[in-house]
Amino acid sequence: MTLAATPDTSLEDAVLDVCRRAKVASRPLRVATRATKDAALQAVADALEAATDRIVAANEIDLARGRSEGTSEHLLDRLALDPARIAAVAAAVREVAALPDPVGEVVRGSTLPNGLRLRQLRVPMGVLGVVYEARPNVTVDVAVLALKSGNAVVLRGGSAALESNTVLVEVVRGALESAGLPADAVTSIDEHGRDGVGVLLTARGLVDLLVPRGGADLIQRVVREATVPVIETGVGNCHVYVDASADLRQAVDVVLNAKTSRPSVCNAAETVLVHSALAADFLPSLLTALHGAGVVLHADERAVEAARVAGVPAQAVTDDDWAAEFHGLEIAVGVVDSVQDAVEHIGRWSSAHTEAVLATDVRVTDFFCAAVDSAVVAVNASTRFTDGGEFGLGAEVGISTQKLHARGPMGLGELTTTTWQVLGDGHVRG
Amino acid sequence: MTLAATPDTSLEDAVLDVCRRAKVASRPLRVATRATKDAALQAVADALEAATDRIVAANEIDLARGRSEGTSEHLLDRLALDPARIAAVAAAVREVAALPDPVGEVVRGSTLPNGLRLRQLRVPMGVLGVVYEARPNVTVDVAVLALKSGNAVVLRGGSAALESNTVLVEVVRGALESAGLPADAVTSIDEHGRDGVGVLLTARGLVDLLVPRGGADLIQRVVREATVPVIETGVGNCHVYVDASADLRQAVDVVLNAKTSRPSVCNAAETVLVHSALAADFLPSLLTALHGAGVVLHADERAVEAARVAGVPAQAVTDDDWAAEFHGLEIAVGVVDSVQDAVEHIGRWSSAHTEAVLATDVRVTDFFCAAVDSAVVAVNASTRFTDGGEFGLGAEVGISTQKLHARGPMGLGELTTTTWQVLGDGHVRG
Structure with missing residues (x-):
């Protein structure tokens, strides 16, 4: 950001810069082995437990602000993190590490009459954007599901959890770096506020998939404004x-x-x-x-x-x-x-x-x-x-109510796309 | 349309009415057996051949207008239909009838520890919107792929092929009706021109999937304006x-x-x-x-x-x-x-x-x-x-260059979504 830039331009540049860094980080993640990714997830779980005091202190600031703004007890409870809840979040991270890696799964394949060997394989999406509300544990849940499936992720959490989310993202990034993966695999645009979301929703070529998690209003905004592909989740009548x-x-x-x-x-x-x-x-x-x-x-x-x-x-x-x-x-x-x-x-x-x-x-x-x-x-x-x-799918990213790509409970597999490999020996098409 | 309505409102109403009729028609299609659908496709093939003279006559009008507007010989050739090409289109329809029905395919399933039997099945999307250019044979190709996969379809073809497409849609609709399926399973918004496309792109709740087939400009317009889910096809560098x-x-x-x-x-x-x-x-x-x-x-x-x-x-x-x-x-x-x-x-x-x-x-x-x-x-x-x-996928809807839902050549299976069935005996969640 330069002083000469208008605020809108500098906001857009700043958010797109975060997306670009995520895209660069997605490349080594794409080819990371399961062993590397799981070791990084274990490091994340350890780091969360080690940072318990710091996380609780940041959460206290969010809670105090919420109380002063008259937030309901119900919402304050969703926002609250204590050592027991942080331990539960770390345990959930270790459970994700124990799940099979969806990347590399052969979905179907055959040998064609001309001898070409055809394979359809699961590969990471690339960069995910996830927009969510209130509960700060979603920050960690989403980050580790993205990592396990070989994706970088750009997070946008609820402003009520800003201090908590900031510390959680720092802790996760530090753990990734210590495990030899790029810190930019997990980034946040929380500091850019509500306007930053608009930039994320239209970051075509940088963000491969947007998942809104939250109420009907949030989901409607995302569907209306996004030019990046979206999976709607969660409204249940x-x-x-x-x-x-x-x-x-x-x-x-x-x-x-x-x-x-x-x-x-x-x-x-x-x-x-x-x-x-x-x-x-x-x-x-x-x-x-x-x-x-x-x-x-x-x-x-x-x-x-x-x-x-x-x-x-x-x-x-x-x-x-x-x-x-x-x-x-x-x-x-x-x-x-x-x-x-x-x-x-x-x-x-x-x-x-x-x-x-x-x-x-x-x-x-x-x-x-x-x-x-x-x-x-x-x-x-x-x-x-x-x-x-x-359903036995392991950890859940959300429940899709749309028909494209994922429908119903979304597991790790739904955070991947596929690629076709055509293996020949100098084959040309007649 | 009423005289009191403004042109924009009446256009929107007219296009949404087409989409609504498609949605109503999609319900019997959803539960139609393969035998019913295949018989309808055979009827379409027969009707196309029987209507050869009428189709050629309509195509002549499009060709004459194209020539008078200085359309290139290359594009005129893409636009042209003669008896041999119509016979080839009919033969392609019969080939689609011979393909397996993707609807009802069990994608995965298991019996859960509590005895619940879980099944994920392919089901039709519902209503497809397809926007395409130039070649009138695409009108028939897309209609029969939609029908075979249990979907209704709203078509928007290129204005250069307006007369040809109008007759082709009439012939297909007549054949469907004669085979006991609703004519509104195949509808067109061609008469509403370019502005009609904008209504189609935002007909959420009525249209389940949009597939643009054509050049980069068309695809970019669709991606930019659509709030209905889109699959991009075809740009190949x-x-x-x-x-x-x-x-x-x-x-x-x-x-x-x-x-x-x-x-x-x-x-x-x-x-x-x-x-x-x-x-x-x-x-x-x-x-x-x-x-x-x-x-x-x-x-x-x-x-x-x-x-x-x-x-x-x-x-x-x-x-x-x-x-x-x-x-x-x-x-x-x-x-x-x-x-x-x-x-x-x-x-x-x-x-x-x-x-x-x-x-x-x-x-x-x-x-x-x-x-x-x-x-x-x-x-x-x-x-x-x-x-x-x-690839041995049978007829192709297009080649997806996006990561969501379908990637690479899209067969009939990619025109379906899935549903989960959870089969119990009074099971409640603990």
Whole structure:
């Protein structure tokens, strides 16, 4: 930056310079062996533990600023780092080191009729950009997933965690350098504020993939402004449909698990649809159970009647409720006359994350699986299983709700691209 | 459209209405069996042949307008349809019908420790948008690839082929309807002109994937304006590196094949880099062969000297030449001192389509394969093999030069996304 430059130009130059340094760093990472990358991850874990006091001190500054700005206790808890949480972050880094390396995996291959040997292999993307909010442990999680998959990463964390993230990035960079990898494999543009994000989103040729992690507003901004390819993650308006053929002993447990086991996360259920044949007997008992678990009910006309039968309160459902990701103990309840009607409702309101069907009639489950266009369909199981860890994919980068490249839980493999190798002996095309 | 609406609003409404109709049509396509889809494709092939006279007549109007506007003979030839070409298009449709259906393919799956059965399956994207130029046969090619993979498609062809494309789309739609599939599975926004493309590019929630097929200007416009996910295709600035260890008997043949066998296509070579150990003897003979094949040489300083030794003309190479996709009989020639220097040159100038290395030293080919970041790397083979047909993928949608979702030749599988099925027996998450 020079004094003569206008602020906008110097901001753009500064952010692009960070991206360029990441791109240079991505080259040795691309050809780094698994042994080198894993040793670097172990060094990161050790360095985080060794820097516990420094990290906690920086986090205290963020927490104090948050308190003075009236941040809610819930958000302060997400922001807080203590020695136990830092140890958990370091343990998660060592778990990533233990995962298989996706780079070099042969996806498919064959020998062609002319003798050419064809191989499609996984290779790193190059440079990732990750924009996220609040929790500072994401800084480390994302950095180590990028490194393990052979990518450099440019980070942009939430301003509420600025001091914490600054120290975490310094610690990670120091560990990388000590392990013989370039420090610039992990960089941050936090110091350039919100305007810096705009530059990152359009850094074509320098950034290969952008992953926004956060609420709908953040994701919409990224999708609107980005010219770099994007993978959207995480908005979950998930549905459970209870068919007339459902095993009713299971159904209440599954709906309760889907709604109440962790209501703040994206794979929690937001709407339950019940077949009209179950409206008189089963639905009142389901609503009683939900109400007993502290869940506020937003019910359509027939479900309001079932609530009256059950003697539990229910509000009239609105279109906003059908569309909502409540992030808490609220649920929309509807009565439908068929699995077709359930699928139509889901097609209209779902965020295409996860939908569950509870049914014993295989014609119903087959139709539901074929007609629902979401990342995950659960049959006689809770929506809460949509998770990289539960799926056995190892660490999870996020849950993609888009159709391109990655859909559903994204593991390390989804942070790679592929390349084709064509191996010949002087072959020319006729 | 109403008279009261402003032109822009009515244009937007009209294009979005086309997209909405495509989305409605995509639902039955999503669950259509292979038998239904293949029967529809056979009906399309039959209908094209039956409509030969009508198609030729419409094409004559496009050709006449092109001639009156001074369109080059080369472009007029790309635009022209005669009975033989229409028969070839119909034959290609029947070939697509014979390909396996990508929908329903199980990509991976397992039974989890808790007994949940996990399956990842290929499913249609939904609605594709394809923007392309000049050749009217692309209209049919793209429509049938979309149908075979269970997708509806919204087409936007080049204005030069407007009459031809209008008739082709009508014929395809009629055949679909006769085969019991919705006509709106194939729609066109050609009548809405260039402004209609802008609406298509931002039709989020209606269009799932955009594929621009055409020159760099078209692709740049799409990437800049689109908020719908995009796969870039086709710009090819391909390189051949001849190492000191190359089998020199093969090397001239491979370079000539890469440059001259079809110089207008994207997998043709645009630059040859030769190791300095070969500059005195091999390079003059290579340049003689290229010149003899009618290739104009753009040479760096050491290659100019080799041309002088060979007694053939060579122009001094410019940065524009290194960056160029010549689309004709021209080539940039450089001398490098190592495979590392070759890889660095390629990293700077390549469009990341296809690069070839000619070498017998496995250390050189291994390094080249690991360090070059392009969709395809050919070892001792011509760049011209980068092609869906040559790779055995069947019909090709295009050649992706981006890293997300599809890289290199795109077959039918790349027009699908995946969904996860989680099959349980009342499973809840602990």
